[in-house]
Amino acid sequence: MSAPSDHAASCTLSFDALVSLLEKIFLRHGTSTEVARCLAENCAGAERDGAHSHGVFRIPGYVSTLNSGWVNGKAVPVVEDVASGFVAVDAGNGFAQPALAAARPLLVEKARSAGIAVLAIRNSHHFAALWPDVEPFAYEGLVALSVVNSMTCVVPHGADRPLFGTNPIAFAAPRADGEPIVFDLATSAIAHGDVQIAARKGELLPPGMGVDSLGQPTRDPKAILEGGALLPFGGHKGSALSMMVELLAAALTGGNFSFEFDWNNHPGAKTPWTGQLLIVIDPSKSAGQDFAERSRELVRQMHGVGLRRLPGDRRHRERSKANEQGIILDEQALAQLRDLAGI
Numbered sequence: 001m002s003a004p005s006d007h008a009a010s011c012t013l014s015f016d017a018l019v020s021l022l023e024k025i026f027l028r029h030g031t032s033t034e035v036a037r038c039l040a041e042n043c044a045g046a047e048r049d050g051a052h053s054h055g056v057f058r059i060p061g062y063v064s065t066l067n068s069g070w071v072n073g074k075a076v077p078v079v080e081d082v083a084s085g086f087v088a089v090d091a092g093n094g095f096a097q098p099a100l101a102a103a104r105p106l107l108v109e110k111a112r113s114a115g116i117a118v119l120a121i122r123n124s125h126h127f128a129a130l131w132p133d134v135e136p137f138a139y140e141g142l143v144a145l146s147v148v149n150s151m152t153c154v155v156p157h158g159a160d161r162p163l164f165g166t167n168p169i170a171f172a173a174p175r176a177d178g179e180p181i182v183f184d185l186a187t188s189a190i191a192h193g194d195v196q197i198a199a200r201k202g203e204l205l206p207p208g209m210g211v212d213s214l215g216q217p218t219r220d221p222k223a224i225l226e227g228g229a230l231l232p233f234g235g236h237k238g239s240a241l242s243m244m245v246e247l248l249a250a251a252l253t254g255g256n257f258s259f260e261f262d263w264n265n266h267p268g269a270k271t272p273w274t275g276q277l278l279i280v281i282d283p284s285k286s287a288g289q290d291f292a293e294r295s296r297e298l299v300r301q302m303h304g305v306g307l308r309r310l311p312g313d314r315r316h317r318e319r320s321k322a323n324e325q326g327i328i329l330d331e332q333a334l335a336q337l338r339d340l341a342g343i
C-alpha cells in the first residue's frame with residue numbers, strides 16, 4: 001500500500017473511521033486494546049498528514065510481524081524512575097509508542113521541574129514516523145528531540161558495506177501564533193519506506209540514494225532492496241548524525257544497535273528491535289526570553305529572506321485538507337485493510 005495514485009479509484013474515510021479500522025486489524029492480530037489504539041492513532045495520523053511511507057502502507061508489515069511472533073503486541077511497558085532528569089522504559093519487546101505513552105507523565109513532570117529530562121526506551125520496536133512522538137510536547141510548550149535506530153541498510157560514509165539504520169531525528173519546538181516548528185528526517189538519503197514505494201510503482205530513484213549488491217551507485221529501488229544498500233544523506237555529515245543516533249538510541253538506552261538483532265528465524269518480521277531516546281526541555285526555565293516568541297521571530301526572518309516552506313508546512317496542509325474532506329485511500333488499499341480486519 002502506498003500513496004493514493006491519481007489513477008486508481010479512491011474512497012474517503014474520516015480520521016476516526018480509519019483509526020477504528022486499523023484498531024480492528026491490530027486487535028485481530030494479537031495486540032492488547034491499549035496497543036491497538038495507540039498504533040492505530042499513530043498510523044492514521046501519518047496517513048492523514050500525507051506521511052505515506054509510514055501510514056497505512058505499513059499495516060501489512062505490522063501484521064506479518066505480529067504473526068511471526070517477533071514482537072509482543074500485548075507487552076506492558078515497565079517505567080523506571082532512574083534519576084531526577086532520567087526516565088527509562090523496558091518496552092518488553094513491544095512497540096515503542098505505548099512505552100512512550102506509559103512514561104510520558106513522569107517525563108513531563110521531570111522536564112517541568114528540572115528544566116530537562118531524558119527518556120530512554122529499550123527492548124522496543126519502532127515502525128512509524130517519528131514526528132508524532134515529539135509534536136505533542138511542543139503543543140504543551142515544551143521542546144522535544146527524539147532519535148530512533150532501525151535495521152542495517154545504510155553504508156557509513158567511506159565504508160564498503162551497510163551497518164547503520166535509516167535512523168531518523170525528529171525535533172519539535174513551540175512557536176507563538178503558529179503551529180510548532182517540527183522536522184523529522186531519516187539520516188539516510190531516503191527512507192527505506194520510500195524505496196519500497198518506488199519499487200512497487202516501478203519508479204527510478206533520484207541519483208545518490210543507494211548502491212547495488214556490488215556497491216555500485218544505482219537508481220533502481222529493487223537493486224537497493226535486493227542485496228544493495230542506502231547511503232547517508234549529505235555524505236560524512238549525515239553519516240556522523242546516523243552514528244550519533246546509534247549511540248543515543250541504542251548504547252544510551254540499552255537497546256540493540258541496528259546491526260545487533262537477527263530476525264531471520266521469524267519470517268515476516270519487519271520491525272527493527274532497537275531503542276529510542278527522547279530529550280524534553282522546558283524553555284520557560286531558560287534565560288528569560290519567551291522561547292515561543294523567539295521561534296516566531298526566527299520564522300518571520302526566514303520568511304523575510306524568501307522562504308516559502310518550513311518543515312512541517314506540507315504536513316499541516318495535508319492535515320487541514322484531511323480534516324475538512326476526509327482521508328483518501330485507494331479502493332484496493334481499503335479492501336486490503338478490510339480483509340486484514342476480517343470485515
Ligand SMILES: NC(=O)C1=CN([C@@H]2O[C@H](COP(=O)(O)OP(=O)(O)OC[C@H]3O[C@@H](n4cnc5c(N)ncnc54)[C@H](OP(=O)(O)O)[C@@H]3O)[C@@H](O)[C@H]2O)C=CC1
Binds near residue numbers: 051169186
Ligand atoms: N521508525 C524508523 O525507524 C524510521 C522512520 N522514518 C520516518 O520516515 C519519514 C520520512 O523521512 P524522510 O524521507 O527523511 O523525510 P523527508 O525527506 O520527506 O522530510 C524531512 C523533513 O524535511 C521537511 N521537508 C521536506 N522537503 C522540504 C522542503 N522542500 N522545504 C522545507 N522542508 C522540507 C519535511 O517536512 P514535511 O513533513 O512538512 O514535508 C520533514 O520535516 C519520517 O517521518 C521518519 O521518521 C525514517 C527512517 C526510519
Ligand SMILES: O=C(O)C1=NCCCC1
Binds near residue numbers: 127128192193194272
Ligand atoms: O522507512 C524507514 O527507513 C523505516 N521505517 C520504519 C522502520 C524501519 C525503517
